[in-house]
Amino acid sequence: xxxxYVLIPLALLLLxxxxxxxxxxxxxxxxxxxxxxxxxxxMDDDEKPPENPAP
Amino acid sequence: xxxxxxxxxALPVDRLGEFQVEIAGELKSVCCPGCKAVAELxxxxxxxxxxxxxxxxxxxxxxxxxxxxxWQIYDRDDMFTAFAHADGDSAEATxxxxxxxxxxxxxxxxxxxxxxxxxxxxEVSPVTHRLRVRWHIxxxxxxxxxxxxxxxxxxxQPLAPESATRPEVAEQRAALKRLLVASIGMxxxxxxxxxxxxxxxxxxxxxxxxxxxxxxxxVTTPVVFYAARPFFAGAWRGIISRMPGMDLPVxxxxxxxxxxxxxxxxxxxxxxxxxxVVMFVxxxxxxxxxxxxxxxxxxxxxxxxxxxxxxxxxxxxxxxxLVIPASHLVTGDLLLVRPGESIPADGFLTEGxxxxxxxxxxxxxxxxxxxxxxxxIAGSINLDGVIRMRxxxxxxxxxxGIISRMxxxxxxxxxxxxxxxxxxxxYVVIAILVIAAVVASVWxxxxxxxxxxxxxxxxxxxxxxxxxxxxxAAFAAAGTRLSELHLxxxxxxxxxxxxxxxxxxxxxxxxxTRGVPVIVSTRIFDESFEESQCLRIxxxxxxVSTHPIASAFRVQDNESVxxxxxxxxxxxxxxxxxxxxxxxxxxxxxxxxxxAAARRLQTTSVYLGTDAGVIARFDxxxxxxxxxxxxxxxxxxxxxxxxxxxxxxxxxxxxVAATLGISDYHYGCTPEDKxxxxxxxxxxGNTVIMVGDGINxxxxxxxxxxxVAPVHGALLAQASADVIMLGESLxxxxxxxxxxxxxxxIVKQNLAWAIVYNAAALPLAALGYVxxxxxAIGMSASSLIVVLNALRLSGYxxx
Numbered sequence: 001x002x003x004x005y006v007l008i009p010l011a012l013l014l015l016x017x018x019x020x021x022x023x024x025x026x027x028x029x030x031x032x033x034x035x036x037x038x039x040x041x042x043m044d045d046d047e048k049p050p051e052n053p054a055p
Numbered sequence: 056x057x058x059x060x061x062x063x064x065a066l067p068v069d070r071l072g073e074f075q076v077e078i079a080g081e082l083k084s085v086c087c088p089g090c091k092a093v094a095e096l097x098x099x100x101x102x103x104x105x106x107x108x109x110x111x112x113x114x115x116x117x118x119x120x121x122x123x124x125x126w127q128i129y130d131r132d133d134m135f136t137a138f139a140h141a142d143g144d145s146a147e148a149t150x151x152x153x154x155x156x157x158x159x160x161x162x163x164x165x166x167x168x169x170x171x172x173x174x175x176x177x178e179v180s181p182v183t184h185r186l187r188v189r190w191h192i193x194x195x196x197x198x199x200x201x202x203x204x205x206x207x208x209x210x211x212q213p214l215a216p217e218s219a220t221r222p223e224v225a226e227q228r229a230a231l232k233r234l235l236v237a238s239i240g241m242x243x244x245x246x247x248x249x250x251x252x253x254x255x256x257x258x259x260x261x262x263x264x265x266x267x268x269x270x271x272x273x274v275t276t277p278v279v280f281y282a283a284r285p286f287f288a289g290a291w292r293g294i295i296s297r298m299p300g301m302d303l304p305v306x307x308x309x310x311x312x313x314x315x316x317x318x319x320x321x322x323x324x325x326x327x328x329x330x331x332v333v334m335f336v337x338x339x340x341x342x343x344x345x346x347x348x349x350x351x352x353x354x355x356x357x358x359x360x361x362x363x364x365x366x367x368x369x370x371x372x373x374x375x376x377l378v379i380p381a382s383h384l385v386t387g388d389l390l391l392v393r394p395g396e397s398i399p400a401d402g403f404l405t406e407g408x409x410x411x412x413x414x415x416x417x418x419x420x421x422x423x424x425x426x427x428x429x430x431x432i433a434g435s436i437n438l439d440g441v442i443r444m445r446x447x448x449x450x451x452x453x454x455x456g457i458i459s460r461m462x463x464x465x466x467x468x469x470x471x472x473x474x475x476x477x478x479x480x481x482y483v484v485i486a487i488l489v490i491a492a493v494v495a496s497v498w499x500x501x502x503x504x505x506x507x508x509x510x511x512x513x514x515x516x517x518x519x520x521x522x523x524x525x526x527x528a529a530f531a532a533a534g535t536r537l538s539e540l541h542l543x544x545x546x547x548x549x550x551x552x553x554x555x556x557x558x559x560x561x562x563x564x565x566x567x568t569r570g571v572p573v574i575v576s577t578r579i580f581d582e583s584f585e586e587s588q589c590l591r592i593x594x595x596x597x598x599v600s601t602h603p604i605a606s607a608f609r610v611q612d613n614e615s616v617x618x619x620x621x622x623x624x625x626x627x628x629x630x631x632x633x634x635x636x637x638x639x640x641x642x643x644x645x646x647x648x649x650x651a652a653a654r655r656l657q658t659t660s661v662y663l664g665t666d667a668g669v670i671a672r673f674d675x676x677x678x679x680x681x682x683x684x685x686x687x688x689x690x691x692x693x694x695x696x697x698x699x700x701x702x703x704x705x706x707x708x709x710x711v712a713a714t715l716g717i718s719d720y721h722y723g724c725t726p727e728d729k730x731x732x733x734x735x736x737x738x739x740g741n742t743v744i745m746v747g748d749g750i751n752x753x754x755x756x757x758x759x760x761x762x763v764a765p766v767h768g769a770l771l772a773q774a775s776a777d778v779i780m781l782g783e784s785l786x787x788x789x790x791x792x793x794x795x796x797x798x799x800x801i802v803k804q805n806l807a808w809a810i811v812y813n814a815a816a817l818p819l820a821a822l823g824y825v826x827x828x829x830x831a832i833g834m835s836a837s838s839l840i841v842v843l844n845a846l847r848l849s850g851y852x853x854x
Contacts (some may be wrong), residue, residue, distance in 0.1 A: 001263065008270055015239065015274075022235050026228050033180045034348075 061086035062106075063094045063208070079103055093208040097163070100170070105163045126205065128367055128378055129198035129213065137380040138213035139197055145175055148197060150186040152179065153210030160209075167207060171195060185214070212366060226347065233282040234344050240278035241337040247271045248330035248828075261323075268320045271329040279313050283336045285343070304487050305339060308514040312827065315507055328511065331831040335515060338835040342524060342842065364434060364455075368392075368399045371443065388446040392437045394622070400433050401448040401455075409440030439600060439622040487517050494821045509823045516820040516830035517813055521837040525805035528845035533798040536849045540790045541781040542763075549777030552761035553795035555742040556695055559788070560733065562747035563701035563711055566765060567785075568677035572607045581670040589671040591615045593663055596630045596639045604661060607675055627661075639663050676707065682784050684715050689789045695744075698736075700729045700755075729755040746780075746788065748772050763788060798848060805841045812837040 025031060062076065062083035074085045076094040085091045097105055128134060135141075139148040152164060161179035164186060168177040173194025179186045188200060197213070204211040247267045254264055286309065289302030309332060316327040368384060369391040370377045376391060381399050384390075389405065392398060398411070410422040413435040422438050425431065431444055433453040450456055494513050498506035534544045544550065561567050577586050590608070595615040597605040600622055617630035617637070627640015638645045645664040663671040687697045699720035701708045708722035721732055733755065736743050745759035756762035756776050764776035780787055816833055819825050825833070 001260070004263070005266065008266075012243075012270065012273065015243065019236065019239060023232055026231050026235075029224075031231055032224055032227070033178075 061090055063090040078106065090208070093206070096206060100167065102163055102166060105159050126198040126202040129201055130196040134367075134380055135197055137382060141192065144193060145189055145191050146197075147187065147189045148200075149214045150188060150201070150204070151212040151214050152184050152186050152204060153212060163207060164204065164209070167203060168200065171200070171203060174200075186211075230340075230344050230347055233285070234340050237278055237282035237333070237337040237340040240274050240282070241333040243274045244271050244278075244329050244333045247274075251327070265320075265323070268327050268329075271327065272317065272320055275313065275316075275329040275332055278333050278336050279309060282340055283309055286336075286339065304514060304517075305335075307488075308511065309335060311514065312511055315511065326508070328827045331511075331515065331827040334828075334831045334835060338838060342528075342838060365397050365399050382450075384446055384449045386446055386449065390444050390446060392442050392444060394437055394439050394441065397436045398431045398433055398444070400446045400450075401431065401453040402444045402446045403428055403430050404442055405445050406443035407440050409442050410438040412436040412438055483522060487514070490517070490817070490821070498823070505823060508827060509820070511827050512820045512823075512825045512830040513817070515827060516816045516825055516833055521809035521812060521834075521841045522806070524838055524841050525809050526802050528842045529798050529801045529805060529848065532845040532848040533794055536794055537778075537791055539849075540794065541787045542791045543779040543781065545777060545779060549761040550795045550798050552742055552777075553744065553792050554799040556744045556761060556792060558696050558698060558736050558741045559690055559744045559746065560698045560700050560729075560736075560759070562745075563699060563703055563708060564677060565748045566746055567683055567699070567711060567715065568679050569783075571678065572604055572675040573678045574607050574673050575676040576674045578672045578674070579670070580672070581668070584670055586671075589663055589673075592617075592632055592637055593639050593661075593671075593673065595632055596620065596628045596637055599630070600628050604675065607673075635665055637663065637665055642669070645669055679711060679714060680783065680785065682786060686785045686789055687715055687717070689786075690792070693789065693792055695792065698732075700724050700732055726755055730758045733758050744788070746785070763791075794848065801844055801848060805844055808840060808844075809837065 062078070063085050074088060074091045075082045076085055076091055076098065077083075078094065078098055083094070085094055097103065129138070135146070139146045152160075164179050165177050168174050168186075168188060171190075173191040175189040175191065177186060177188045186204075190200065201211045201213065247270055250267050251259075251264065251271075253259075254267075283306075286302045286305050290306035293303050312328045312332045312335075316329050316332065318324065319327050365381055367378050368381050370379050370384075371389045371391055384400055388400075390399065390402075394409070404425050404427055406427065408424070408426040411425050411431065412422050413432060425442075432455065433448075434455040491510055491513050495506055495510040498509050530550055533550055537544050537550075574590075577589065579586060579589065592615055594608045595617040597608040598617065599620040605628075615632055617632045620628060620630035622628050623640065623644060626644035627638060629636065629638045631637070639661060642660070642662050645662040646669050661673045661675060662669050663673070690697055696719065697715075697717050699708065699712050699715075699717045701720075701722055702724055703722060705722045708720055712718075712720035721728070724732070733743050733745060737760070742760045744761045744763060745756050746763045746765075747756055748765050756764065756772060761778065762776045763778045763780050764772040765780045766782070778791065812833075816825070816830075816837075820830060
């Protein structure tokens with residue numbers, strides 16, 4: 001069980017890294033829009049444009 | 056899609072089959088060549104999916120502007136520096152996209168832009184209607200991007216790079232960070248807590264137990280000091296203002312449990328409660344986050360307002376005329392404003408004379424004459440003369456800016472119902488603190504070692520969270536649902552009034568009617584002319600006019616062409632057709648009779664004539680909005696009596712009332728009369744909804760129990776209305792009443808549940824049957840039930 005004395009602090013370090021990364025992502029505006037990404041995945045162009053698109 | 060409605064923009068089609076587009080093998084009717092071009096563009100680029108994916112079309116949305124703006128101006132360098140931010144060989148700009156209304160629009164815009172050469176990225180937020188686009192400077196210019204948006208039927212408006220982050224974005228970012236710290240902290244500490252509880256049952260090494268307590272402490276500390284900081288700040292504000300909200304017992308519980316746990320950790324006490332602390336903070340933070348999201352969801356009206364101002368203005372520097380970005384305007388600039396352009400700033404007229412449409416601010420459809428030294432308001436539209444103006448106030452200092460700030464404030468203010476809930480909560484808080492003190496002293500005498508734990512449980516389990524959340528959660532969910540129904544609620548109290556309403560009073564012009572004149576009858580004085588011929592001539596003459604009346608005469612593909620057209624400001628238009636000089640306008644202008652008697656003739660008639668005399672008269676009237684009769688029928692079905700109050704004269708009011716089957720109508724009303732009608736209805740025990748759009752309606756709207764203003768009406772009316780209605784239809788009112796009734800039902804369920812829960816949990820906790828972790832779960836679960844019950848409002852199948 002002594003391995004826990006190493007693993008738990010290691011886990012906390014990783015956690016700190018994850019929180020730092022998330023804070024950076026929030027501050028750089030990646031989470032400003034919480035609505036569009038949810039629907040964006042549903043809308044993809046599964047319809048190709050015609051061979052000769054009108055000018 | 057019913058016949059008679061444009062396939063693309065959902066406005067009524069005047070003549071079916073005049074313009075048609077073939078989409079997916081079917082012929083669809085559209086209303087105008089503009090919509091036809093856009094629909095064909097969407098089809099030919101293979102994006103027909105847009106029509107399948109969009110929500111029900113909002114009338115008027117996506118219809119291209121009649122006169123395409125000069126997008127090339129944005130290719131110039133000074134425009135580029137004003138609106139874009141260059142970064143190496145690429146540039147970024149934020150563009151407000153007017154006319155988009157759902158996620159399918161953002162898909163259409165993103166996909167179309169991605170096909171342009173030189174676009175690096177394009178992202179549209181359907182919530183804020185902002186497009187963030189990045190492109191290669193060498194391959195593409197800003198003007199081309201704007202033009203491709205305009206080709207799709209949208210109204211793009213480049214925004215100046217924001218100097219500071221908008222307040223709601225900053226608020227959301229901070230809240231997200233807190234939520235993450237609270238949730239991750241909760242998960243970690245719960246994990247350690249499972250180890251500790253297992254140790255209690257199976258026996259555990261004392262060093263390991265101390266170690267797990269210390270790591271729990273390490274993770275809990277940022278949760279308490281960072282994520283829970285708003286609660287401490289709120290409690291402190293409550294103490295200072297002597298109005299303790301529910302933040303106070305929350306803070307006491309958090310602080311007590313945290314300090315008690317730290318003490319137990321240092322002294323090797325029997326138990327720590329770090330798990331209760333983090334769970335409590337997490338659920339509270341989640342609740343606050345959801346409330347904030349609901350508050351932000353209403354449409355970004357400040358930007359919507361700024362779109363009524365032009366992007367570019369023509370400044371006069373000595374002899375030179377310079378087109379500059381409107382954001383570069385300063386006080387004292389001399390500007391040239393052409394007919395059809397909107398006035399970019401507050402100021403006064405220095406040269407020329409014109410008619411100005413101030414409907415946006417005053418709701419008054421009748422244009423106002425302006426001559427030298429008359430004041431001009433930003434956002435009004437210059438109708439017929441080329442004028443010069445001196446700028447006095449720009450941007451946020453203009454009347455328009457001040458009014459838009461007034462209506463904006465409602466979004467950040469806590470509505471009265473939340474304040475009321477807070478006041479009730481503050482009494483409950485004092486009661487809880489007293490009960491906790493009694494419980495603590497009784498147990499201190501009976502069993503001193505259990506006193507702290509039991510007092511903590513009492514504080515946590517009786518937290519009036521569910522009680523305090525019961526009303527706001529339901530109202531927030533209702534606000535979201537109503538905004539999906541095209542109703543923006545600016546005052547939450549309106550929801551209660553809507554649910555109880557027994558009378559609906561409508562204003563006539565601009566509310567029941569479109570506020571745009573149409574020709575209702577034509578009278579020919581000269582037998583040698585036919586009606587269709589007169590209409591064609593009138594239409595040809597009106598092509599130069601931007602006056603609202605001109606839209607009544609507009610026809611497609613007119614074979615008559617007028618030359619040498621001139622606008623006589625305030626009087627009418629003149630032009631030459633087939634060698635004959637024609638005049639169209641007021642009687643005195645057409646008949647060249649300047650006697651006072653002729654001047655007094657009613658203005659709802661327009662005359663057509665030549666030098667030889669008057670030939671025809673067109674009577675204009677307001678057209679009743681489509682679907683109004685059905686809406687009134689539905690309102691009657693819900694037990695609401697519709698009524699009509701108008702400042703107009705008897706004849707048009709009674710005609711509209713008869714057409715719509717309204718038996719209760721009042722004409723010739725001053726605002727005071729209207730207010731009096733509302734008062735007497737209220738005294739008779741009615742709850743009154745007032746629907747009106749004019750500036751004169753502002754005090755009337757304030758006097759009603761709930762007031763609704765259409766978004767196309769006067770800004771002042773909107774500023775004093777509880778609910779702003781988007782779109783052309785009145786139908787949202789019906790769904791609004793249904794949603795409000797459901798909301799009040801849910802509020803009652805929530806309050807009943809919260810009271811039953813607290814009444815049941817308190818004795819159990821006081822008797823020592825509830826450990827702190829169970830109290831935290833109980834408190835969170837009761838709050839969660841309240842929130843989930845409220846969310847039923849925003850779900851599918853809601854009215």
